[in-house]
Amino acid sequence: MLVTDACRPDNPIVWVNDAFLDLTGYAREELIGRNCRFLQGAGTDPDEVRRIHGAIAAVEPISTELMNYRKDGTPFWNAMTITPVRDAEGRPAYFFAAQADMTEKHRLELAMKGTNDALEREVGERTAAFQAALEQKTALLHEVDHRVKNNLQVISSLMLLKARRTPEGEAREALQGMAERIGALSTAHRMLYSAGDVTRFDLGEFTTDFLSDINAGLDPERTRVEADVDSIAVSAAMAAPLALMIHELTTNAVRHAFPGERVGRVSITARRNGTGMHLSIADDGVGIAAGPANPAGFGRNLVEMVVRQLRGTIAWHEGTPGTRVEIHIPFSATH
Template structure:
């Protein structure tokens, strides 16, 4: 080191210890933040003061850094465009802030938030540059981890979509095979049984449709699920005088509750359509409401007769599925005719 550098460093330290001189007093007051002071009046604007925090941050000794331009912190992956921007600001004697990938003495890297300000005397003559450094590597690491997590989620979403697409195709193929078998059977009971099986398969197939709003996250929206199942069943029934009405509050449901809920609705609607008088118009109203800690699902029909109760197997299946998701079922009469089949589920059990 040049003897003059030693003398200048000693003067800087003396002034810092005394608290006299704004740049040096500021450096002492902020000892927890890495900082340096450079002298632009000397060749290559060298460091003339470095606090202990700077030395701890970079791994260099005071002897290593004094008298050198701070470009020694740069390395192969340092952004040269950003370095050029800093150099232009220094040449113009203006404040500049930047973030650079810097290198410690041992070769390890850190992301450095740099703040550089010129220091002028009373007549505007440039005396020093004051620079503080802050290690922001943790923020960069968190951002990288966020990006990796986002990429992993996007990949998983694509895989789930592909699995769902294939599952739905498989279910449709099974339904088609059962439909072919049904059409080749002359036994009405066999055809009816196969028709019911096809309906259940199609209800499960609704679980694997493309999500309407994929950005809303995992799980099915119960309103969308019920609407699709109802539309499919009514269309398959061939009845021209069935009116569907919906009063469905949006509700994301847990994946393990989706299949039981889909099958429950399928059995209820299938029983109603099966036993309703085909010569009369039929209005079906589906409701989903949230009532405190409970989710209510209701199917209202304006026909006559307890359709679900008339089908022993459907009743047994619905009750078993309802218990599976910790729900209860209630049958109420509707005035002047018809019934309401009401289900109550614990929101914590079915809501996502």
């Protein structure tokens, strides 16, 4: 993973994680302040490069695969998802890129091109119906989502392992929170992988799956999360932002709305309307003002950034009792 600064000339790298250093072979000080193009080389597809530049110029998310080169000159296939992050005024502030090494996948594809019979047997063993129903492009898109889901699950598991070995406090809570957010993104990619139409994401199905996971960890006598969500199909590009937003609002309500032994309920509602989609997440807890202060938290800021990315609007309401968050996402942003 890496972050670039959209406000500085040439969009330089300002942060990378250790996995990116392992993938490319560079040291952190060799990367900070440079544009990502230094990873390109003779085998890099110029058409894909132009497509990436166009998405960045338009401040739009993009997913692609590109041949890049490590520090020692070794080529590797880089599957990346680049997402813009906007500031409070809606201007592009950063670009976040999640990346994965797809070299082995491409090696297997090349090996299978000359062995059609072996390919048919392999695909037939995994799922004959899948081969009969989908074209090659759809199969590849499924495979990308499957691999991204697996990678996110590994990252989430590693963060949870680190959290368990970290003393109680803000650092441990931050690690657990990030692991859960990554888990929500993994669920979205798992649903894209298993769906018949890889270009669409069903919000109702995701919410049902999400509720099953979150309620499994709650005491049903004390806290319950319920949902009444239409089967709303949105574009695959919106799957991750919507999954992250629903996860953040729901888990924050579960954690902070019912301190002590307070009993309560969280409800998620989503409906189509004349101009798009209306999402409401409400609880009957203590309310925002009465909730415990969390100076290190950034959940509300994260939700508001995601809503801006989707060109939507958000309103926070104090209830009697509890808190209600009303979000409107226009169809133009999701279709």
